[in-house]
Amino acid sequence: xxxxxxxxxxxxxxxxxxxxxxxxxxxxxxxGLFWYRQDPGKGPEFLFTLYSAGEEKEKERLKATLTKKExxxxxxxxxxxxxxxxxxxxxxxxxxxxxxFGQGTELSVKP
Amino acid sequence: EAGVAQSPRYKIIEKRQSVAxxxxxxxxxxxxxxxxxxxxxxxxxxxxxxxxxxxxxxxxPKDRFSAERLKxxxxxxxxxxxxLEDSAVYLCASSQRGTNTEAFFGQGTRxxxx
Numbered sequence: 637x638x639x640x641x642x643x644x645x646x647x648x649x650x651x652x653x654x655x656x657x658x659x660x661x662x663x664x665x666x667x668g669l670f671w672y673r674q675d676p677g678k679g680p681e682f683l684f685t686l687y688s689a690g691e692e693k694e695k696e697r698l699k700a701t702l703t704k705k706e707x708x709x710x711x712x713x714x715x716x717x718x719x720x721x722x723x724x725x726x727x728x729x730x731x732x733x734x735x736x737f738g739q740g741t742e743l744s745v746k747p
Numbered sequence: 748e749a750g751v752a753q754s755p756r757y758k759i760i761e762k763r764q765s766v767a768x769x770x771x772x773x774x775x776x777x778x779x780x781x782x783x784x785x786x787x788x789x790x791x792x793x794x795x796x797x798x799x800x801x802x803x804x805x806x807x808p809k810d811r812f813s814a815e816r817l818k819x820x821x822x823x824x825x826x827x828x829x830x831l832e833d834s835a836v837y838l839c840a841s842s843q844r845g846t847n848t849e850a851f852f853g854q855g856t857r858x859x860x861x
Contacts, residue, residue, distance in 0.1 A: 640789070670849065672852075677854070677857075678854050678855075679751070679838050679840075679852030679853050679854050679855050680790070680838070680852045681852070682849040682850070682851065685849055723789055723790075725789070731803070732795060732797075732802050732803055733778055733780070733795060733802070733842060733844075733848075733850070734780075734792050734795060734803055735780075735790070735792065735850065736792075737789030737790050737791070738789050739787070739788050739789050740788075740789055
């Protein structure tokens with residue numbers, strides 16, 4: 637069964653304190669791995685798609701990496717406005733466009 | 748570019764009542780999804796449409812949930828009758844095509860069943 641597990645469930649950082657979020661996945665055939673950001677009361681907002689092991693993508697203070705078993709979302713020198721829940725999802729070759737989401741990591745950045 | 752529109756934003760109903768949600772996807776997006784997000788969990792796919800045809804409804808509780816996509820554009824999701832465990836946020840998303848493209852989400856409808 638395809639599955640996505642994110643850790644930690646919650647992460648509290650001080651402003652400027654860099655860290656990483658983990659997304660472990662089990663999927664029959666990975667078509668793509670997606671990272672989304674979700675603010676309270678809003679729908680998920682697309683951040684990155686990664687397609688193959690070794691691929692990396694960056695956006696401002698965020699950098700996503702992918703291996704054959706997991707993905708990391710690195711946050712460098714975070715700011716309070718980076719506080720949100722970060723969701724990881726996989727798309728498998730045999731399941732059309734369906735996204736299988738992890739439970740998310742709730743990030744809180746204090747000034 | 749306008750995003751995915753959903754209404755209503757909030758709905759409170761009693762158990763055994765019925766409710767309907769509406770979604771208007773991004774213009775030109777052929778694929779439309781309905782996801783259910785229970786508090787503290789990631790979204791779970793209920794149904795996927797490609798134009799006005801159903802691609803995947805394997806996780807839709809068909810005894811109480813139904814969905815349609817009119818003329819391949821707008822979509823409605825209905826629950827009848829509602830149960831307490833249906834309390835969740837119902838998210839609509841759309842993408843240009845089903846695979847290898849990102850899905851864009853609406854703000855969701857928060858349903859509370861009392």
